[in-house]
Amino acid sequence: MPDLSFTDDVASAGEKAVVDEVLAVAGTAVIFETDRLIRAGLARRNERRDLLLPALHALQKESGWISPGGLNYACDQLQVPPAEGYGVASFYELFRMEEPEHEGDVVHVCIDAACQVAGNEELAQRLEAEGNHVHRGPCLGQCERAPAVFIQGLRKPDSVPADADNPLAFHQQGDPSLRLLHRLGVVDPTSLGSYLENGGYKALAKAVEMGADAVIAAVRDSGLSGRGGAAFPTGIKWRGVADETGRPRHVVANCDESEPGTFKDRILMENDPFSVIESLIIAGLATGAERGWIYIRGEYPLATERLQNAIDQSRQSGYLGDDVIRSGKRFDIEIRRGAGAYICGEETALFNSLEGFRGEPRNKPPFPTTHGLFGEPTSINNPETLVNVLDIVVRGADVYRETGTERSPGTKLFCVSGHVANTGIYEVPFGTTLGELIDLAGGATGEIQAVLMGGAAGSFVGPDAMDLPLTLEATREAGTTLGSGVVMVFDTSVNMTEIVVRITEFFRGESCGQCVPCRVGVVRQHETVVELTQKGTLEPVKAQLIDDMAMAMADASICGLGHTAAGALQSALRLGLIGGSQ
Amino acid sequence: MTVADKTVSGTKVSITIDGQPVEVDQGQTILDGCRSAGVDTPTICYADNLTPVNVCRVCVVEVDGNRTLVPSCSRPAEEGMVVHTDSDRVRHSRKMVLEFLGSGVDLSQATEIGPWMDHYGADTARYGESPEGMNETVKIQDDLYIRDYDKCVLCYKCVEACGDDAQHTFAIAVAGRGFDARISTEFDVELPESACVYCGNCIGVCPTGALQFKSEFDMREAANWRPEEHTVTTTVCSYCGVGCNLELHVQDDTIVKVTSPADHSVTSGHLCVKGRFGWQYVQPPTRR
Ligand SMILES: Cc1cc2nc3c(=O)[nH]c(=O)nc-3n(C[C@H](O)[C@H](O)[C@H](O)COP(=O)(O)O)c2cc1C
Ligand code: SF4
Ligand code: SF4
Ligand code: FES
Ligand code: FES
Numbered sequence: 021m022p023d024l025s026f027t028d029d030v031a032s033a034g035e036k037a038v039v040d041e042v043l044a045v046a047g048t049a050v051i052f053e054t055d056r057l058i059r060a061g062l063a064r065r066n067e068r069r070d071l072l073l074p075a076l077h078a079l080q081k082e083s084g085w086i087s088p089g090g091l092n093y094a095c096d097q098l099q100v101p102p103a104e105g106y107g108v109a110s111f112y113e114l115f116r117m118e119e120p121e122h123e124g125d126v127v128h129v130c131i132d133a134a135c136q137v138a139g140n141e142e143l144a145q146r147l148e149a150e151g152n153h154v155h156r157g158p159c160l161g162q163c164e165r166a167p168a169v170f171i172q173g174l175r176k177p178d179s180v181p182a183d184a185d186n187p188l189a190f191h192q193q194g195d196p197s198l199r200l201l202h203r204l205g206v207v208d209p210t211s212l213g214s215y216l217e218n219g220g221y222k223a224l225a226k227a228v229e230m231g232a233d234a235v236i237a238a239v240r241d242s243g244l245s246g247r248g249g250a251a252f253p254t255g256i257k258w259r260g261v262a263d264e265t266g267r268p269r270h271v272v273a274n275c276d277e278s279e280p281g282t283f284k285d286r287i288l289m290e291n292d293p294f295s296v297i298e299s300l301i302i303a304g305l306a307t308g309a310e311r312g313w314i315y316i317r318g319e320y321p322l323a324t325e326r327l328q329n330a331i332d333q334s335r336q337s338g339y340l341g342d343d344v345i346r347s348g349k350r351f352d353i354e355i356r357r358g359a360g361a362y363i364c365g366e367e368t369a370l371f372n373s374l375e376g377f378r379g380e381p382r383n384k385p386p387f388p389t390t391h392g393l394f395g396e397p398t399s400i401n402n403p404e405t406l407v408n409v410l411d412i413v414v415r416g417a418d419v420y421r422e423t424g425t426e427r428s429p430g431t432k433l434f435c436v437s438g439h440v441a442n443t444g445i446y447e448v449p450f451g452t453t454l455g456e457l458i459d460l461a462g463g464a465t466g467e468i469q470a471v472l473m474g475g476a477a478g479s480f481v482g483p484d485a486m487d488l489p490l491t492l493e494a495t496r497e498a499g500t501t502l503g504s505g506v507v508m509v510f511d512t513s514v515n516m517t518e519i520v521v522r523i524t525e526f527f528r529g530e531s532c533g534q535c536v537p538c539r540v541g542v543v544r545q546h547e548t549v550v551e552l553t554q555k556g557t558l559e560p561v562k563a564q565l566i567d568d569m570a571m572a573m574a575d576a577s578i579c580g581l582g583h584t585a586a587g588a589l590q591s592a593l594r595l596g597l598i599g600g601s602q
Numbered sequence: 603m604t605v606a607d608k609t610v611s612g613t614k615v616s617i618t619i620d621g622q623p624v625e626v627d628q629g630q631t632i633l634d635g636c637r638s639a640g641v642d643t644p645t646i647c648y649a650d651n652l653t654p655v656n657v658c659r660v661c662v663v664e665v666d667g668n669r670t671l672v673p674s675c676s677r678p679a680e681e682g683m684v685v686h687t688d689s690d691r692v693r694h695s696r697k698m699v700l701e702f703l704g705s706g707v708d709l710s711q712a713t714e715i716g717p718w719m720d721h722y723g724a725d726t727a728r729y730g731e732s733p734e735g736m737n738e739t740v741k742i743q744d745d746l747y748i749r750d751y752d753k754c755v756l757c758y759k760c761v762e763a764c765g766d767d768a769q770h771t772f773a774i775a776v777a778g779r780g781f782d783a784r785i786s787t788e789f790d791v792e793l794p795e796s797a798c799v800y801c802g803n804c805i806g807v808c809p810t811g812a813l814q815f816k817s818e819f820d821m822r823e824a825a826n827w828r829p830e831e832h833t834v835t836t837t838v839c840s841y842c843g844v845g846c847n848l849e850l851h852v853q854d855d856t857i858v859k860v861t862s863p864a865d866h867s868v869t870s871g872h873l874c875v876k877g878r879f880g881w882q883y884v885q886p887p888t889r890r
Contacts, residue, residue, distance in 0.1 A: 024772075025797035027788065088789050101765075101772030101797065106788035110777045117789070361779070378776065383656050383676060533756070533776075533783035535657050537695065540702035543781045544729055551730060565728060572698035575671045575691055576659040583670065 024101055031093035038078035039094050042071060070356075070394075072098055072376035076109050077318070077357060084123070084174050085116040100376065111378045111532075113157055113360025114172060114318050122153040126172040128319070131156045132280040132526060133472060133519050134163035134437040134508055143167045158362065158526055159280035160319050163437040163508070164189040164287075164444045170319045178321040188291060189444030191461075199411045199423065199431045200404065201447045203292045209326050212333040215294040221339060223410040227302045228347045230413070235306040236262060239409060241417035243429040248274055248365075248402030249477070249503050250580070251492050254409075257399050260389035261307040264397035269309035272374075272393060272400040273300050275316035275323070276358050276365035279475035280526060281506030284433040285403045287445045289316075289323035292407075293330040297353065299406035301334075301344060302413065304351040307399050312353040315370050318360055328355055362530040366579050367392075367400045369532065380534045381579035404433050404505075424450035428491040432502065436461040438509040439468075448490070455486030457507060466511025470597055474503025476523045477584035479591035500591070516597040517553050520589055524549045527585040538582030541573040545586060549598075558599040566590070617683040632663060632674035632685055641687050644696060644718040646703075647757035648675035649807055651870040652767045655758045660699045660718070663687045671695055697722035705729040707736060708753045711811030715755075734781065740819075743792040746800055746879055748819040751784060753812035760785060760804035760813055768872040773797040774804065802878035806861055806871055815859050828853060836863075839877040844868060846877050857881050 031039070075094040079086050086109045095105040109115045120126075129135075129144040147169075148154050155172075162168035165186055171179045192198060193205045208214035215221070227235050240255025261269055273296060277285040289296055300312045316324050331353050334340050344351050356374050358364050364373045368382035371393045392398020408430060412420050421429045428450035434457055437443045441462025448457055454471065458464055468483040479500045481488065488498055495502050510516065524546040533539045548566055552558050558566075570586030577583055592598050613628035617635055624639045631654075636643045646658035654676035662671035666684040671691060686692060700719045704726035709715050719726075738751035758776065765772045773796045777786040787796040805813040814822075821827040832851045839846040847866045851859045860878050864871035 027791055027795055091788065101775070102788040103772055103775040103777075103786070103796065104765075106786065107775035107777045111779050383673065385677075529780065531780040533778070533780040535659050536699045536702055536755070537659055539756070539781055539783070540706060541698075543734060544702065544705065547730065547733060561728065568694070568698060571691075572695045572702075576662045576695035576699065577670075578656070578659075 024096065024099065026092045026096060026102055027088060029088035029092055031087070031089040032083070034082050035079055035087065035090040036093055038082045039075050039090070039097060042074045042078050043068070043097060069098055069100055069376035070374055072100055072105065072108060073356065073359065073373065076112075076115055077359065080115050080359075081173070082175060084120050084126075085118060087119070098376075104377075108376065108378055111361060112358075115359055120153070124153065124174050125176075126174075127152040127154050128157050128160060128170040128172060129154055130158070130160045130162070130166070130168040132159040132163075132476075132522065133510075134159075134281060135167040136519060136522060137438060137510065137514055138166035140167035143169070157360070158529065159278065159282075161277050161283045161286050161317065163281050163283050163435065166437065166443075178318075180319075180321060183322045188287070189442075190287065190291070191442050191444055192447065197423075197449075198447050199420075200407050200433065201288070201292075201445070203295065204287070205291065207292060207294075209291050209293055210329055212294065212330070212337060215292075215330075220294050221298055221345075223413040224298050224301055224339065224345060227305060227413050228345060228349075232262060232306045232308065235302065235409075235413060238412050238417045239306070242408075242412045242420040243417075243427075244405065244408050244412060244420075245428075245492070246402060247404035247408075247433070247505070249279070249474070251502075254401065254405055257389060257401075258303065258307050260387075261309065261397045261399040264390060265308065268311070268394075268396050269307055270311050270313060270393045270396060270398040271300060271303040271307055271309045272313045272315060272367075272370070272398060273403050273406060274365060274367065274370060274400050275314055275320070275327075275403055276362075276370060277320075277504075278317055278358075278362040278365050279477060279504045279506065280523075281437060281472060281475040281508045282435050282504040283437075284435050284445050284505055286320055286323050288403060288407065288433070289320070290326055293323070293326040294334065295407050295410060296327065296403045297330045297334055298339070299403075299409045300353060301339060301351055302409055303399060303401065303406060305344065305347065305349050307397075309397075309399065310350045310352070312351060313374065313393065314353060314355045315358060315364070315374055316355060317358045317365075324355060324357060331355070361532075362526075363532045363579075363581055366581065369579070370400070371398070378532070380532045381581075383578055402504075425489075425491050425493070427493045432490065432505060434490070434505045434507050436507045436509070438472075439465045439511040439514075440509050441465055450491045451489050453486065454481070454488045454490060454507070457490060458486070458509060464509055464511060466513060468509060469512045469514060470510050470516060470592075470595065472506060472508040472510070472519075472588065474501040475506040475508075476526050476588055477501075477580070478503040478506060479587045480595055480597060481591075482595050501587075516592060520592045520598050521546075521549055521553060523588045527581065531581060531585075535576075535578045535582065537573045537575075538577040538579075538585065541569050541577075541582065542585050545569055545573075545589065549589065552599065558593070563593070563599075566593070615679045615681050617679045617681075617685060619685045620687055626679050630679055632665070632672070632677050632679050632683070633661060635679050635685070636663075636674060636687060643674060643687065644700075644715075644721075645675055646715065646755060646809055647759060649759060649864065651864045651872070652759055652762045652807065655762065658699065658703075658755065658757055660696055662692060662695050662699075664689045664692050693722060697724050700724040701726055701729075703755050705733045705735075707755050707810070708750075709755075709810060711753060712755075712809060714809060736784075738784075741793075742816070742819075744794050744800075744816075746816055747793065747802070747805065748814050748816055749785075749793070750812050750814070750819075753810045754785060755810055755812075756783060756785070757809060759807040759809065763803040763807045763872065764798075768803050768870070769799070769801050771797050771799050771801070773799075800875040800879065801873060802860075802875070803872045806873070817858055821853075821858065827858075832858070839873070841876040841880060846873055848873070848877055850881070 373379035656673040664686040
């Protein structure tokens with residue numbers, strides 16, 4: 021083993037203790053040799069590098085920053101070169117690399133669109149005046165209760181003030197047509213008993229009875245497609261992983277949910293966490309994976325706690341472990357927390373992040389179904405996608421397809437925020453129109469100027485789009501997207517220029533920086549838009565430049581962040597929301 | 603460890619490049635195909651002796667059936683692929699990548715990038731008065747190297763050479779995110795404090811002059827660097843028995859830098875501190 025070289029900085033006793041705790045507790049994961057680790061040489065083959073991110077979380081919580089001594093200690097324990105450890109830590113928004121001047125918690129205030137129109141800056145200034153250390157950052161996934169706050173605790177758990185006093189932002193309780201959210205507000209999210217009373221774990225029992233191939237066939241026949249944004253057919257993905265026999269396989273629930281405007285996964289996980297666990301177990305048994313992972317964004321403390329509780333209770337009752345409900349199959353789940361990086365929701369960036377590397381997306385092909393987590397076959401799904409499987413298994417593909425349209429079967433969760441009466445999460449059949457959805461949310465509270473569909477990576481539509489059917493096919497044809505289900509309504513009081521400038525700034529802040537078209541493109545795009553706001557009009561050469569940059573980002577970037585980074589801006593220009601032509 | 607040979611000789615794959623049929627070994631890339639077809643292709647982050655990281659995207663090509671362009675340097679050729687290296691889309695993206703780099707990075711010593719900028723008509727002037735750049739100052743922390751990250755295109759080559767692909771020292775890595783990403787030691791400590799062993803392999807692979815021998819840097823500062831006059835003498839390093847080939851670059855009867863051929867079977871272009879810097883004894887300082 022080549023000796024790693026460290027600077028003289030040493031960790032405090034507290035820092036050593038918290039890192040030791042991480043390494044001692046997390047001992048269950050199987051270590052497999054991977055291409056990547058082998059490429060990194062023998063010395064690193066037996067490492068537990070995937071514990072680097074948990075160790076960094078522990079250091080940040082203990083000291084309020086990643087100190088040189090603390091980093092040295094974590095890197096020494098895990099045999100990670102300190103320069104690489106620094107490269108990893110400095111990638112994340114929630115880790116500070118300089119000693120903070122203040123002592124105590126960091127109060128994060130969201131600066132993205134739903135919070136912009138809800139007075140986030142006034143809130144931030146008030147919190148500052150009260151003596152808090154405020155950090156202004158991207159969407160916190162609480163857009164239904166904007167302006168959003170998240171408190172990163174020093175030597176105490178993170179918290180979200182709104183969790184204490186906010187009612188559940190769900191207005192469809194008791195609606196018998198619900199397929200995914202029927203337990204919300206009914207079930208006790210902390211109790212396995214309550215879950216069982218409300219139909220829980222019936223799908224798992226049926227899935228075991230059906231067998232893996234029949235489950236995958238049902239998922240394929242249902243026409244279920246991914247709800248994380250890319251709409252890839254889930255059955256095909258599962259089949260691909262299941263066919264990789266003879267290799268260790270993984271299933272991952274992608275709970276990173278960081279697309280501005282998106283909060284559906286959070287509300288689902290907080291209020292029906294067992295359903296996410298049950299469906300992930302089914303995914304594991306169907307694909308032949310023995311390890312399940314939940315990668316959840318670091319700003320979701322309540323959802324993390326509830327999922328962990330659901331895992332613990334499920335393991336105690338034999339739903340997880342060496343013999344899942346006496347099926348003879350082994351399956352267990354580990355939770356990993358992200359640390360503030362939108363890009364880590366991109367599936368291959370998520371793998372790198374979980375493995376303890378920088379959250380930089382990988383080039384595809386090869387695809388995750390053959391080379392995913394630790395280089396091994398992996399099925400990664402959004403929690404909403406997963407929960408659909410419960411309904412498919414219990415009622416069958418044919419009944420599932422009775423809802424929705426031919427090409428978009430089933431129901432879809434929408435995150436309705438902005439200027440509507442009842443912001444929140446809504447489950448409606450595909451094919452419901454945009455206007456119907458907004459009516460379901462109590463209608464717009466003012467005259468609609470624009471609606472952001474799909475989040476920052478999506479696009480704006482105008483008030484004339486109310487008849488747009490919310491299906492994959494119809495939105496695609498209309499040149500917009502459902503994306504992750506964001507429907508953010510802006511009334512005519514909003515200065516859309518501020519919204520669009522912030523969207524371009526969001527991409528500038530969230531690009532991983534790996535590939536040139538995106539790393540530089542998102543910066544030049546932001547600079548061009550700022551210049552536009554200063555001059556008041558968009559000169560033709562600059563309009564051309566925006567299109568030129570957009571085309572290169574869409575064509576030559578590595579991942580979806582670069583591919584979609586210009587969409588919202590270009591749609592705003594087309595609709596005349598900015599650019600001086602309104 | 604050097605880059606594993608990924609080709610499977612014997613099995614051939616037939617592809618079409620710009621209408622021309624080309625055969626490559628299974629496992630070879632589109633770039634390999636372009637080269638054997640005589641199609642000149644720009645590359646920045648690719649090197650024969652490093653694992654492709656495919657981040658610069660200047661080598662992109664259009665492949666029928668693919669929604670986006672693909673990086674030729676890392677995409678294995680597949681039977682029947684139809685590749686276009688000079689379509690409007692390809693020229694556009696290559697031009698934009700070069701413009702983007704030129705708009706924020708000092709490419710004055712990137713001798714291989716300049717001609718491609720002319721070729722694709724990159725116009726870095728259209729990004730306004732003061733597009734944000736790297737805003738770095740030259741790091742001079744010892745007598746052997748300088749690091750001028752104003753010239754850095756973040757090709758990751760130095761990181762690979764320092765780490766997995768050659769040296770296994772891991773003294774430098776990419777730190778930060780997005781446009782703020784930089785090549786850095788831990789907490790940006792000075793190089794002598796880091797794990798650096800002064801093998802100079804990072805300098806050997808840097809395409810832009812961001813990493814330089816101090817000797818070259820000083821001569822450039824003194825306007826005394828005249829590469830067109832250099833003579834190159836190949837010899838074998840005399841320090842140990844490994845047999846590394848050295849190329850001694852000489853100006854005015856003085857060794858001004860040492861490299862090793864990238865295709866040399868022993869070194870793959872990489873050396874250690876002795877071969878790279880241990881030449882002072884052949885020319886006592888008094889002679890310089
Ligand atoms: C920049 C970026 C961010 C993403 N963030 C998420 C996310 O937070 N959650 C998610 O499920 N998918 C996200 N995705 C999509 C994933 O890459 C992947 O397609 C998805 O997790 C697959 O699950 P599905 O098939 O169930 O949708 C993101 C993609 C990109 C390009
Ligand atoms: S497109 Fe952007 S986010 Fe994606 S890999 Fe490239 S730089 Fe990173
Ligand atoms: S210093 Fe040179 S080799 Fe390293 S990333 Fe920058 S340009 Fe590439
Ligand atoms: S929490 Fe502010 S926009 Fe989502
Ligand atoms: S040379 Fe292919 S991506 Fe850089």
